[in-house]
Amino acid sequence: MSDDLVFYTHPMSRGRIVRWMLEEVGAPYRTEIVGYGPTMKQAAYRAINPLAKVPALTHRGITVTETAAICAYLADAFPEVGLAPAPDSPExxxxxxxxxxxxxxxxxxxxxxxxxxxxxxxxxxxxxxxxxxxxxxxxxxxxxxxxxxxxxxxxxxxxxxxxxxxxxxxxxxxxxxxxxxxxxxxxxxxPAAVRAREIDDRLIAETPHG
Structure with a gap:
């Protein structure tokens, strides 16, 4: 686990996409499950995402929300993995x-x-x-x-x-x-997609849906 990358999610959310991205990146990360309902609307989580939605990501003091933005951020933060064309690439x-x-x-x-x-x-x-x-x-x-x-x-x-x-x-x-x-x-x-699905499917059984 790592506090450099903290992933806020619920296994029945768009966070499943970010989970897949994190597994592709391969860097250690810590998962914080945020329950729907009152938990997601608490001030502590709204300080991370004012819209009280998941997913969200913090990385060394940087907060990123919106699933596509998180994927783009991770691709650029870990260029060695090759999940984005180089900035000067025609692609x-x-x-x-x-x-x-x-x-x-x-x-x-x-x-x-x-x-x-x-x-x-x-x-x-x-x-x-x-x-x-x-x-x-x-x-x-x-x-x-x-x-x-x-x-x-x-x-x-x-x-x-x-x-x-x-x-x-x-x-x-x-x-x-x-x-x-x-x-x-x-x-x-x-392999990363399979791992991500297995992790979130297991968490669905363990996580309150409310």
């Missing part, structure tokens, strides 16, 4: 593009679908993703004809987008397409 643009496409349009479109929010055609300019169909088509183009999103190797962008695809297809928020399934099949069996 850096694709890396940023798809990492934040997942954090923005994909997240918003899938959430609106789950909430039953329908955006009329004349108002699509007002939302960052346009329409669900356009998001899905863009995703299909991104993952087709290549193994990974940036530079021919696995990066934090693949981890973050892949996690959204896995979760979305499992629970019906994203329709299954052959290109998506082929893409996530390359990711799901990574």
């Amino acid at each position: 850096r643009g694709a890396y940023y593009r798809w990492l934040f496409f997942a954090a923005g349009p994909v997240e918003a479109a899938v959430t609106n679908k789950a909430l039953g929010v329908e955006v009329s055609e004349e108002r699509r300019r007002m939302v960052g993703y346009g329409s669900m169909a356009e998001v899905l088509d863009a995703l299909e183009g991104a993952v087709s004809g290549r193994d990974y999103l940036a530079g021919g190797r696995f990066t934090a962008a693949d981890l973050y987008l892949g996690a959204h695809l896995m979760w979305g297809m499992q629970f019906g928020g994203i329709e299954r397409r052959p290109a998506y399934e082929a893409y996530v099949a390359r990711l799901a069996d990574r």
Whole structure:
């Protein structure tokens, strides 16, 4: 365990994505389970994340919230692991593009679908993703004809987008397409992904859900 990296999470949350990222990084970290309800809303945790959400990360006095931001931060904080293209690499643009496409349009479109929010055609300019169909088509183009999103190797962008695809297809928020399934099949069996799932699945049985 390490107090250099402290991971605040709940095993039934988006923190599962950060867990996978931490396992890919391989640096020692300490996990703090934050219970939903009053625990997450206490002043002590709001000092870390004022929105009273998980996940969050502290690293040597630096606090990072928002799942995509945590993944991007960890990739840059541990460059020796190779989870991001070098800052001067031409692949850096694709890396940023798809990492934040997942954090923005994909997240918003899938959430609106789950909430039953329908955006009329004349108002699509007002939302960052346009329409669900356009998001899905863009995703299909991104993952087709290549193994990974940036530079021919696995990066934090693949981890973050892949996690959204896995979760979305499992629970019906994203329709299954052959290109998506082929893409996530390359990711799901990574040793770090397997370890992360095992850790959080075990914690689900041990952690109060309230």
